Amino acid sequence: MLKLTKVSKVYEGKVAYRALTDINLEIEKGEFVAIMGPSGSGKTTLLNIISTNDAPTSGEVLIDGKDPHKLKKNDLAKFRRNELGFIFQDFNLLHTLTVEENIVLPLTLDGTRVREMKEKAQKIAENLGIASIMNKRTYEISGGQAQRVAIARAMIHEPRLLLADEPTGNLDSKASKDVMKMLVSINEEEKTSLLMVTHDPQAASYSDRVVFIRDGKLHSEIHRGESRQAFFQKIIDMLSLMGGDGSDFSSVRV
Numbered sequence: 205m206l207k208l209t210k211v212s213k214v215y216e217g218k219v220a221y222r223a224l225t226d227i228n229l230e231i232e233k234g235e236f237v238a239i240m241g242p243s244g245s246g247k248t249t250l251l252n253i254i255s256t257n258d259a260p261t262s263g264e265v266l267i268d269g270k271d272p273h274k275l276k277k278n279d280l281a282k283f284r285r286n287e288l289g290f291i292f293q294d295f296n297l298l299h300t301l302t303v304e305e306n307i308v309l310p311l312t313l314d315g316t317r318v319r320e321m322k323e324k325a326q327k328i329a330e331n332l333g334i335a336s337i338m339n340k341r342t343y344e345i346s347g348g349q350a351q352r353v354a355i356a357r358a359m360i361h362e363p364r365l366l367l368a369d370e371p372t373g374n375l376d377s378k379a380s381k382d383v384m385k386m387l388v389s390i391n392e393e394e395k396t397s398l399l400m401v402t403h404d405p406q407a408a409s410y411s412d413r414v415v416f417i418r419d420g421k422l423h424s425e426i427h428r429g430e431s432r433q434a435f436f437q438k439i440i441d442m443l444s445l446m447g448g449d450g451s452d453f454s455s456v457r458v
Contacts, residue, residue: 205397206231206254206365211263213249213420223249224420227263233364234395236388238402238411240439242446246420247401248369254399255367256284267365285310289358289366289396293373295350297342297357304329304338307356314361328356332386348379355386359394366390368400372407384410405443409436418446 206229213224224246231237239247252258253265256272264271272283290296297306307329308321316324329335332352337345342353351371358366368387372380388410391398400411408414409432416423426442428435 205233205235205268206399207264207266208254209264209266211250211253211260211265213246213253213258214261222420224253224260227417227422229415229422231397231399233397234391235413236391236398236400236411238400238408238414239417240402240405240408240414240443241417241423245417247417249420250417251367251369251399251401255288255290256280285313286361287364289361289363291351291354291358291366291368291371293370295342295347295354295374297350297353299342302339302341303334303345303353306342306353307338307360309357310361324360325356328360332356346379347375348382351375351379351383352386355383355390359390359396362394362396364397366396366398368398368402370402370404371400372402372404377406380404380407405436405439408439409433414439414442416442416446 208227208229211224211227212222215221215223227250239250241247249258253260259273265273267287270283272280275283298309301309304325307325311321311324325338326335329338332355334349334352334356337349342350345353371387372383375383384407387398387400390396400407402408409428411428413425413427415425423446424442426435426438
């Protein structure tokens, strides 16, 4: 589904800064992978390259066998709309629009018929438990509801790969658990591949495996077994082994 081969990123300037070095990473169809590491480790750079918001200095990124970085501008925009879904920490919703209008935004860009958009939006809203707030503005809803709206918008065009950047970063522990359970059910039912950057060991424990990155290089990875609690403990142990500033990782919520 996703294959990175020797991906490196160097930012030029008075002093060149190497953000990533020779990253090799594969994600299977339907797999849920979390990426963790201290601040400045290269997690966000990696996500930006996969999402095509940034380009690698060297190496290759393949999504379903295609390298999106070789596409022309219009084809790339279409590729991103059709193949990728995005969920952000600060939701990135438009406050001038209703919940429903936010959800159908990707479809309006593709010129989908209004009736079809409404049907799709209603179905996904019911699945995510937000059907009752469809006519509200985004400033009238809670953070947990806003993140569900963001998930609905990311999923409405049925992307093959869902990219989440700190999706629980602005949520309390109850809303965080609700959002993570929702992402797991999307991953399992839709077989959507899911890549999530997070500081939160609790959120990471919902994934199939966690890839740790440090100083722009892959450090290690651990796989989930039967027990999520045991996996959570392994994640905590690995983070403490990697060191880093205590503020790099969110407070532990069990």
